Amino acid sequence: MTEHVPPRTRLSNEPGTARTRPPAEEADVIVVGAGPAGATTAFYLAQSGLDVLVLEKSRFPREKVCGDGLTPRAVKTLVAMGVSVSEQDGWVRNQGLRVIGAGKRLEMPWPELSSYPGYGLVRTRLDLDETLARRAQQAGARLLEGVTVTGPVLSERTGRITGVTARPAGEEGERTYSARVVVAADGNSSRLSVAMGLRKRDDRPLGVAVRAYYQTPRHDDDYLESWLDLWDGDRLLPGYGWIFGMGDGTSNVGLGLLNTSAAFGNTDYHALLRRWLKGMPAEWGFTEENRTQPIRGAALPMGFNRTPHYFKGLLLVGDAGGMVNPFNGEGIAYAMESGEILARTIVQALARARRAETERVLAGYPHALSQAYGGYYTLGRTFVKLIGKPGLMRFATRHGMSHPALMRFALKLLANLTDPHGDASDRLVNGLSRLAPNPE
Numbered sequence: 001m002t003e004h005v006p007p008r009t010r011l012s013n014e015p016g017t018a019r020t021r022p023p024a025e026e027a028d029v030i031v032v033g034a035g036p037a038g039a040t041t042a043f044y045l046a047q048s049g050l051d052v053l054v055l056e057k058s059r060f061p062r063e064k065v066c067g068d069g070l071t072p073r074a075v076k077t078l079v080a081m082g083v084s085v086s087e088q089d090g091w092v093r094n095q096g097l098r099v100i101g102a103g104k105r106l107e108m109p110w111p112e113l114s115s116y117p118g119y120g121l122v123r124t125r126l127d128l129d130e131t132l133a134r135r136a137q138q139a140g141a142r143l144l145e146g147v148t149v150t151g152p153v154l155s156e157r158t159g160r161i162t163g164v165t166a167r168p169a170g171e172e173g174e175r176t177y178s179a180r181v182v183v184a185a186d187g188n189s190s191r192l193s194v195a196m197g198l199r200k201r202d203d204r205p206l207g208v209a210v211r212a213y214y215q216t217p218r219h220d221d222d223y224l225e226s227w228l229d230l231w232d233g234d235r236l237l238p239g240y241g242w243i244f245g246m247g248d249g250t251s252n253v254g255l256g257l258l259n260t261s262a263a264f265g266n267t268d269y270h271a272l273l274r275r276w277l278k279g280m281p282a283e284w285g286f287t288e289e290n291r292t293q294p295i296r297g298a299a300l301p302m303g304f305n306r307t308p309h310y311f312k313g314l315l316l317v318g319d320a321g322g323m324v325n326p327f328n329g330e331g332i333a334y335a336m337e338s339g340e341i342l343a344r345t346i347v348q349a350l351a352r353a354r355r356a357e358t359e360r361v362l363a364g365y366p367h368a369l370s371q372a373y374g375g376y377y378t379l380g381r382t383f384v385k386l387i388g389k390p391g392l393m394r395f396a397t398r399h400g401m402s403h404p405a406l407m408r409f410a411l412k413l414l415a416n417l418t419d420p421h422g423d424a425s426d427r428l429v430n431g432l433s434r435l436a437p438n439p440e
């Protein structure tokens with residue numbers, strides 16, 4: 001077990017140092033998992049002066065299966081945390097989304113908005129996640145790497161979670177860590193949530209995607225590329241794919257399927273990826289010889305597919321709470337945004353004098369999430385149902401690709417990029433999201 005000391009001297013008036021530190025096994029808040037959701041939650045909590053203990057089973061830098069694509073929405077969250085996103089610091093910028101489908105190719109720059117920057121980024125999760133975890137440490141969070149949380153500790157009297165048990169790497173037994181509230185930021189499987197009885201909802205969308213890296217001349221593409229239909233010779237394969245240039249000689253190439261597709265449960269995803277790539281131009285180099293890493297896959301929990309987000313002292317954030325955008329499979333921005341929403345809720349809750357008041361504030365977290373995403377995710381769930389039908393998907397692709405203005409609207413809708421008082425298309429997306437029911 002290693003406790004990383006933030007790489008600078010702390011001053012007495014900085015967050016986390018204003019009072020005597022509790023012993024290592026106690027904290028105001030325990031955050032389980034230091035992916036984008038956990039690191040962002042910890043960052044904002046520590047910035048507000050709370051004592052935050054982050055328990056992470058792996059050690060940074062570590063891999064995470066991902067497409068590595070960041071839209072302007074994600075860029076905004078990084079900038080807000082003071083992360084330098086310059087090209088000198090290794091970030092690869094993109095100007096927009098190129099969509100390929102129905103035999104056509106459409107390049108759409110990211111929309112010009114006051115609320116979001118006009119560019120996206122690409123960065124490996126090896127780098128991105130470590131950067132975020134170190135930002136949390138710099139803000140004062142205590143990060144323990146190599147510590148696997150094994151279960152909740154519950155109050156016998158109330159059934160509330162009062163801490164967790166965990167196994168630090170290299171140690172024989174388990175340790176117990178306690179806190180006033182516990183955050184589940186442990187990703188899609190969220191064993192901590194499951195141990196508290198919170199399972200994935202069958203009525204909410206779930207994606208499965210695989211990805212691999214290939215050495216390719218396309219590595220410095222300045223557009224994210226999205227394929228709406230995947231061809232295997234003259235046969236249409238289920239799902240859709242992406243090619244994101246990493247700027248380091250390789251591209252991240254992958255494809256995904258939704259649980260609304262008939263092929264979802266009975267598909268060999270690795271073989272599907274290989275078959276799709278066989279049809280690509282040879283000069284792109286998406287061959288087995290050029291693959292630099294194993295093909296790996298994981299699930300994308302979408303549209304609030306685990307609820308409630310607050311239950312007996314446990315708060316769910318990011319993938320643990322199923323917060324991936326059902327329209328486009330983007331999860332990093334939502335993990336970080338929900339982390340900030342959660343941190344602000346906890347800070348207010350723990351500042352209340354009486355336990356009942358604290359409880360009332362914490363209980364408002366699901367509502368805050370639903371205010372932020374509820375209507376939009378309801379639209380997303382309908383979208384996912386529709387595109388699960390191959391005939392409808394083909395019709396929409398053919399129709400959409402012939403109407404660039406419609407596709408520009410679709411880009412705003414699918415990437416959730418609008419201004420509150422923007423142009424007509426912004427107002428339409430915002431209006432639809434507002435009108436859609438927003439269950440928690």
Ligand SMILES: Cc1cc2nc3c(=O)[nH]c(=O)nc-3n(C[C@H](O)[C@H](O)[C@H](O)COP(=O)(O)OP(=O)(O)OC[C@H]3O[C@@H](n4cnc5c(N)ncnc54)[C@H](O)[C@@H]3O)c2cc1C
Nearest residue numbers: 033035036037057066067068069149187209318319331332
């Ligand atoms: C193939 C694929 C491609 C994707 N592409 C994109 C993309 O291009 N852009 C995008 O925005 N999103 C993408 N996503 C979604 C994105 O990866 C997730 O939404 C995002 O990682 C969620 O962040 P998180 O912090 O909630 O969870 P995670 O990133 O999964 O982090 C969870 C953390 O918890 C730790 N942990 C788990 N269990 C324990 C335990 N018991 N004890 C201690 N620590 C624990 C893990 O080690 C991990 O560090 C993709 C997903 C997949 C599967």
